[in-house]
Amino acid sequence: MTGTLPVDAEDLLRELAPQVLGTLVRRFGDFDTAEDALQEAMLAAATQWPTGGLPDNPRGWLIQVAQRRMADVVRAEVARRRRETTVFERDVRDAEAVDRDDTLAMFFLCCHPALSCASAIALTLRAVGGLTTGEIAHAFLLPETTMAQRISRAKKRLSTLDRPFAQPDNAEWRERLGAVLHVLYLIFSEGHTTTSGPKLHRADLSTEAIRLTRSIHRLLPEDTEVTGLLALMLLTDARHAARTGAHGELIPLAEQNRALWDRAAIAEGVTLTTDTLAGGLTGPYQLQAAIAVLHAEALRPEDTDWPRILLLYTMIERMAPNPMVTLNRAVATAMVHGPAAGLALTDTLDDQLAGNHRLDAVRGHLYEMAGDLDAAIVSYTAAAGRTTSTPERDYLTIRAARLRREPAAH
Incomplete structure (x- = not known):
């Protein structure tokens, strides 16, 4: 009877799996068979490692076990086609198995x-x-x-590509x-x-x-866009506990209980973002991470540095034009220059975001800021009808219903 694989060994197997699969696919060129061989090697590890202990080189161990399986498959295929098995067998040095990731x-x-x-x-x-x-x-x-x-x-x-693992040039x-x-x-x-x-x-x-x-x-680790993306994910995910209520209802950023935000994830995200700044702000993920830092560091919604956020969205839009970036810039514009300015910017997106519920949702928010409750209700209702997310639909529907009960602005 075999023992149970320790959690750290399970994590190690998960980390090593793509490395081993990449080695097999690169050498043998058969994705499906490589996956099957990897699964057999992982099963062998889960069976043997609890009793025999971790090998000195777990990655090399997995590669060798999987390669033997691949070799068996290749030999069977070669035999079926009556070809020489030596064409397919590969004698791989242990050093390569260890050193190449x-x-x-x-x-x-x-x-x-x-x-x-x-x-x-x-x-x-x-x-x-x-x-x-x-x-x-x-x-x-x-x-x-x-x-x-x-x-x-x-x-x-x-499988139809010529040398899919070929080393790309700098542009590629x-x-x-x-x-x-x-x-x-x-x-x-x-x-x-x-x-x-x-x-x-x-x-x-x-x-x-x-x-x-x-x-x-x-x-x-030195790539600022890779670092920026990781920071952006951590800073954004840090808010997930505060984004929904007891019944799964959506809670917008301005209404969230910020005490529920994951401060450890925020600290890591801020550190990563700071680490990218030595060479300046050069990439869209890095810039988005900087925006996420400004949201994360605001203890209250009114403490948010909207002028700087607006500047960063403007930089992103110049660097990588995208209608969703423009929509976010419209919100930041409204927070700095008033809802009318933000609404004017959304008018430039009618063609690019036609039928997109987020455009209607932002307009509803900005009309509400401006005190035009009738227009806000129309926009919220349109957005609710276009989204396929139940929490978003419910939030937008409730928002419109609440505005209907409020006295009209004069």
């Missing part, structure tokens, strides 16, 4: 430009995050068969790293505020995004 290569592979964003997210969660296909399907409210097909198509697409490196960070940001965003369903927050997704971003940060 393929985690970053796995991120780059899963976020290859040849894949759609949806496929990249699914494949990253499956191959690097270690989530099951069922868990990923549940996270994005899709049937498991649909998600399995999406992941399978992504793997097949990668930045593009691929940008794609990786974008995928992680999207995973976190979906976890922090789910786009549909009964819950506002999906802790499994936001926690996984933070874990994966930490792994990138360990590999690239």
